[in-house]
Amino acid sequence: xxxxxxxxxxxxxxxxxxxxxxxxxxxxxxxxxxxxxxxxxxxxxxxxxxxxxxxxxxxxxxxxxxxxxxxxxxxxxxxxxxxxxxxxxxxxxxxxxxxxxxxxxxxxxxxxxxxxxxxxxxxxxxxxxxxxxxxxxxxxxxxxxxxxxxxxxxxxxxxxxxxxxxxxxxxxxxxxxxxxxxxxxxxxxxxxxxxxxxxxxxxxxxxxxxxxxxxxxxxxxxxxxxxxxxxxxxxxxxxxxxxxxxxxxxxxxxxxxxxxxxxxxxxxxxxxxxxxxxxxxxxxxxxxxxxxxxxxxxxxxxxxxxxxxxxxxx
Amino acid sequence: xxxxxxxxxxxxxxxxxxxxxxxxxxxxxxxxxxxxxxxxxxxxxxxxxxxxxxxxxxxxxxxxxxxxxxxxxxxxxxxxxxxxxxxxxxxxxxxxxxxxxxxxxxxxxxxxxxxxxxxxxxxxxxxxxxxxxxxxxxxxxxxxxxxxxxxxxxxxxxxxxxxxxxxxxxxxxxxxxxxxxxxxxxxxxxxxxxxxxxxxxxxxxxxxxxxxxxxxxxxxxxxxxxxxxxxxxxxxxxxxxxxxxxxxxxxxxxxxxxxxxxxxxxxxxxxxxxxxxxxxxxxxxxxxxxxxxxxxxxxxxxxxxxxxxxxxxxxxxxxxxxxxxxxxxxxxxxxxxxxxxxxxxxxxxxxxxxxxxxxxxxx
Numbered sequence: 001x002x003x004x005x006x007x008x009x010x011x012x013x014x015x016x017x018x019x020x021x022x023x024x025x026x027x028x029x030x031x032x033x034x035x036x037x038x039x040x041x042x043x044x045x046x047x048x049x050x051x052x053x054x055x056x057x058x059x060x061x062x063x064x065x066x067x068x069x070x071x072x073x074x075x076x077x078x079x080x081x082x083x084x085x086x087x088x089x090x091x092x093x094x095x096x097x098x099x100x101x102x103x104x105x106x107x108x109x110x111x112x113x114x115x116x117x118x119x120x121x122x123x124x125x126x127x128x129x130x131x132x133x134x135x136x137x138x139x140x141x142x143x144x145x146x147x148x149x150x151x152x153x154x155x156x157x158x159x160x161x162x163x164x165x166x167x168x169x170x171x172x173x174x175x176x177x178x179x180x181x182x183x184x185x186x187x188x189x190x191x192x193x194x195x196x197x198x199x200x201x202x203x204x205x206x207x208x209x210x211x212x213x214x215x216x217x218x219x220x221x222x223x224x225x226x227x228x229x230x231x232x233x234x235x236x237x238x239x240x241x242x243x244x245x246x247x248x249x250x251x252x253x254x255x256x257x258x259x260x261x262x263x264x265x266x267x268x269x270x271x272x273x274x275x276x277x278x279x280x281x282x283x284x285x286x287x288x289x290x291x292x293x294x295x296x297x298x299x300x301x302x303x304x305x306x307x308x309x310x311x312x313x314x
Numbered sequence: 315x316x317x318x319x320x321x322x323x324x325x326x327x328x329x330x331x332x333x334x335x336x337x338x339x340x341x342x343x344x345x346x347x348x349x350x351x352x353x354x355x356x357x358x359x360x361x362x363x364x365x366x367x368x369x370x371x372x373x374x375x376x377x378x379x380x381x382x383x384x385x386x387x388x389x390x391x392x393x394x395x396x397x398x399x400x401x402x403x404x405x406x407x408x409x410x411x412x413x414x415x416x417x418x419x420x421x422x423x424x425x426x427x428x429x430x431x432x433x434x435x436x437x438x439x440x441x442x443x444x445x446x447x448x449x450x451x452x453x454x455x456x457x458x459x460x461x462x463x464x465x466x467x468x469x470x471x472x473x474x475x476x477x478x479x480x481x482x483x484x485x486x487x488x489x490x491x492x493x494x495x496x497x498x499x500x501x502x503x504x505x506x507x508x509x510x511x512x513x514x515x516x517x518x519x520x521x522x523x524x525x526x527x528x529x530x531x532x533x534x535x536x537x538x539x540x541x542x543x544x545x546x547x548x549x550x551x552x553x554x555x556x557x558x559x560x561x562x563x564x565x566x567x568x569x570x571x572x573x574x575x576x577x578x579x580x581x582x583x584x585x586x587x588x589x590x591x592x593x594x595x596x597x598x599x600x601x602x603x604x605x606x607x608x609x610x611x612x613x614x615x616x617x618x619x620x621x622x623x624x625x626x627x628x629x630x631x632x633x634x635x636x637x638x639x640x641x642x643x644x645x646x647x648x649x650x651x652x653x654x655x656x657x658x659x660x661x662x663x664x665x666x667x668x669x670x671x672x673x674x675x676x677x
Contacts, residue, residue, distance in 0.1 A: 098613070204404035207371050213392040213421035226408040 041289070047282035049079040055278045083283035090280075103284070103291065105257070106264040110244065111291060113175065113260060115267055117182035118239040122232060124183070125190025130220060132191065133198035144192070151188045155248045173255025181249055186239045193238075197231035233302030237295060244292050260287050321383065322347040322473055322505035323368065328377030330529075337363040339529035341377070345507060345522070349498050352520030353509040354552070360529035361509035362401075363477045368507065369398050380471065392421075397471035401478040401581050404460040405450035411437070411461050412446040418469045436464045451670055454489045455514075467498065476508040480515060492519060513555060517541075525549050547673035550597050550666060556628055558597045559638045562670065565592045572596060572667075575634035581665035585677040588669075595677060597666035600628065603658055611658035617650055633655060637653035 021029075042123060046064065047055060054061050054077050061077035089098045137143060163172075171177030185203065201224060209223045226233075247262040254260060261284070269281045296303065324344040330337045330647040339359050345351045353361045366372040367377060371390040379387045387440045394587045397418070404415050415433040424432070437443045440460040450458055459479065460546075465472055478494075490526055496519060499506055510516055516523050516538045524534045525548070532546045544550035545549070550558045563572035581594060588594075605610030615633035627647035629640050640658065650656065667676040 202402060202404060204400040204402045205406060207366075208398070208400060208404040208465075209368075209406070209417070210371060210391050211369055211396065211398050212418035212469070218421075223406060229408075 007142060022067075022203055042287050044076075044282045048079065048083055048286040050077050050279055050282075051080050051082070052277070052279045058295055083279045084287070086280055087283050087287060101268070103261075103264060103268075104260045106259055107287070109254075109258055110218070110261040113179055113182065114240055114243040117179045119184045119191045120179070121186030121239060122236055125187050125235075126194045126225075126228075126232065128187070129191045129194035130198055130224065132219060133195050144195070146189055147188050150185065159216055159252060162249070163252060172253060173258060175258050177253050178250065178258055178260075181245050181253060182246070185249075186243060189239060189242070190208075190235050193235045194228065194231060197228040201227055230302045233299045235305055237299050239257055240295060320347040321345070322349070322381065322382040322393055323507065324378075325364070326378045326380075328364075328367060328379070329375045330367065330372060337529055338367070338374075338377075340617075341530050343524050343531050343534060345505055347382075347505055348503050348520060350496075350506045350508065350521045350600045351623045352516045353507065353526055353657070354511070354516040354520070354523050355526035356511050356552075359526045361511075361526060362477055364400060364526075365477050365509055365528075368473070369475060369555035371393055395455060395472040396475060397466040397469055398475040399462045399466050399477065399479045401481055403450075403458050403482070405458060405461055405465070407450055410447050410449055411442060411453070414450065414461055415446075415467050416469050421535050422469065432468055433505070436468045438463045450664065455483050456491070459483060459487075459491060463495075463498070465631060467502065470502070471504060473505045473507065476506060478498040478510055479508075480484075480510070480512070488515075495519065513553060525552060543675075544597075544666065545675050547595060547597070547668045550668070553601055556600045556639050556641065558599050558666070559603070559636075560668075561596045561598065561636055561638075563594045563596045565594055566653070575636050577634065579660065579665065580589050580662060581667055583665065583667055585667055585676045588676055590675075593670035595668045595670050595673075596618065598638070598660055598666060599664065600639045600641040602661045602664035605642070606657040607647065610657075612659050615656055615658050617654045617656055620647065620650060620652060622647070629656075630657065633658065 023310075046062075049064060050061065059074065062075040063071050064070075064077060064079040066073065066076045087101065088103050089097050091102055117183050132140060132144060152313065160224075165178055166172045167179075171180070206219050206223055209219050244264065246260075247266070250260045250263045251266070254263060265281065265284050267286070268284065269278075322345050326342045328338050328341040335466065341360070341364060353364060355536050356360055363372060366379075367374055367604065370389065374387060377387070378385060381394055381396065385406060396622070406417060408603050409417065412433055415436055419432060421430045434443070437446055439461065442457065442460055442464065445453060445457060445461075450461060453461065459482075462479070479495075481492050483491060492515065495506075495508075508515075508519065520537060522534065523537060523540055524531045525534065525540065527548055533549045535543075540549060540553045544553060544558075551560075561574050561579075562577060563574040565572055565585065565588055566578070569585060569588070569590060571578050572594060574596060581596065613633050615631035615638070617629055617631050618637075619627040619630035621630075622644065625644055626641050627644050627650075629642055629647060630652065631640065638658075668674060669676050
């Protein structure tokens with residue numbers, strides 16, 4: 001079958017397929033609502049490329065281009081990449097020489113801590129979920145419930161015992177500490193997500209593999225796991241977004257060397273006594289957005305299938 | 315009938331409970347090699363559990379499973395020489411048809427070239443060559459069914475278990491697949507154990523049928539045996555369509571004549587271990603009733619429903635307060651209409667006699 005592939009499909013967008021195609025009217029409404037959702041992100045991106053002196057100007061500058069004369073010159077700013085360089089290197093005192101801000105390190109920390117903890121949670125959680133799904137314990141639901149309790153409370157409540165536990169265990173400020181913490185927190189979510197995916201699978205298919213001569217290990221790796229790839233992708237993306245943006249635990253449990261971007265961002269804009277540097281903040285946020293944006297974009301086919309999994313009759 | 319008298323399969327005294335539910339209750343039967351053996355019974359009677367026990371997917375609580383004389387009760391699943399087609403087909407949804415076929419061979423460590431050859435042979439045999447690169451969910455129901463069959467046959471199993479394989483197909487496909495399955499059985503000569511709740515499938519395909527009830531076999535025999543000599547009212551009611559007419563009766567003092575609402579009836583079958591005055595049920599198949607001819611002894615009846623089925627017509631009549639169904643050739647029923655009186659005659663040699671209390675045959 002050779003279908004015409006549009007550029008959007010080639011880029012990973014799903015081709016719309018449904019009972020009927022929506023008309024322009026509905027499409028327009030959705031486009032407007034989507035745009036409203038996107039405005040904050042757009043404002044941040046524009047702020048990141050504004051010169052510092054027009055950041056808070058009144059009336060506000062709205063666009064980096066005049067859109068062929070559509071927007072009056074008063075609302076147009078001339079874009080600059082200066083803010084991005086000052087994320088990594090800028091003078092910390094008035095008139096001083098540019099200094100290294102350490103943000104390369106913080107980005108590295110964020111990437112390593114988020115990726116490792118989400119992957120760890122995915123590996124452990126998937127195995128645990130398979131166990132909960134296929135070899136239920138006596139009182140299976142009780143254990144699943146207990147696992148979720150840590151996520152029922154706001155982080156600010158849980159943080160006190162966690163800090164005490166970290167202090168006793170000597171984990172404060174270390175990579176291992178923060179990675180383990182995020183892994184534990186992602187585990188609850190991962191186990192629940194993956195268990196529901198495994199529950200959806202046909203047990204007959206696994207029995208068929210057993211009759212075909214597969215051991216239990218092979219049934220898991222060759223039959224079950226490939227069927228929940230979409231679920232793995234969805235769980236990975238959701239876990240990644242949660243962990244990537246986490247602020248409170250990172251603030252209280254990471255050290256100077258293990259600081260993540262959200263914490264560093266907070267400190268970068270609120271120190272120095274010169275007021276908030278909005279364009280710097282926007283530049284950090286824009287950079288911070290890129291990794292999650294890319295991961296979500298490339299996994300979105302799986303993501304959509306993963307989230308709608310089981311709602312579609314097979 | 316194919317095959318020797320060598321036993322392919324023997325189940326003795328198998329019991330299995332799920333919690334408080336008894337799935338199998340002292341189940342025993344054996345299957346000769348090469349036989350097309352049908353397990354017949356309504357749903358949740360233990361057919362699937364029986365097949366899963368044979369395959370080794372379900373451990374038994376008690377009893378013994380033997381395959382070709384070898385006790386495999388606790389043996390691992392692999393190595394039993396058994397393959398199974400599931401009601402749901404249970405195809406590997408993430409693998410192409412080719413890989414579905416190749417899977418059991420890869421697990422048996424068959425060489426790459428040999429796998430390719432056998433996959434292509436199997437695909438050709440089942441007319442699936444043009445579908446090899448497709449995923450199962452893009453295939454039609456009939457094609458999925460054939461993939462499931464192919465995956466089971468490619469290992470050349472000694473025993474093939476089929477769990478209601480046609481239930482999920484539409485009527486036309488079901489008919490085609492029945493013929494296809496019989497052809498495959500003839501071609502390969504393997505032993506088949508086929509579970510079905512469908513009477514037509516059981517009778518048309520089974521060389522031997524075991525009728526199941528409450529996790530045990532009630533009666534075993536050829537389709538003819540089950541039709542001609544049902545051991546109890548359960549089997550009599552399950553085999554044959556439309557269902558057997560059952561008439562309440564009382565055994566007379568001569569131990570041969572029965573008092574019935576239709577009058578006195580004297581079946582040719584001899585009753586055994588019964589007393590006069592015993593309550594009985596007389597079973598008469600709709601096809602064993604006919605319109606009485608000149609000089610025949612007859613029973614007065616009134617027609618109240620006529621169901622033309624093409625070649626035959628099913629007539630429901632009322633006689634002595636009992637409702638009876640009879641099957642007539644289409645031609646002899648054209649002039650009839652509801653409300654007509656019709657004299658009916660019963661072939662005395664075809665009357666089945668059951669005990670009213672237990673349902674067991676009295677002959």
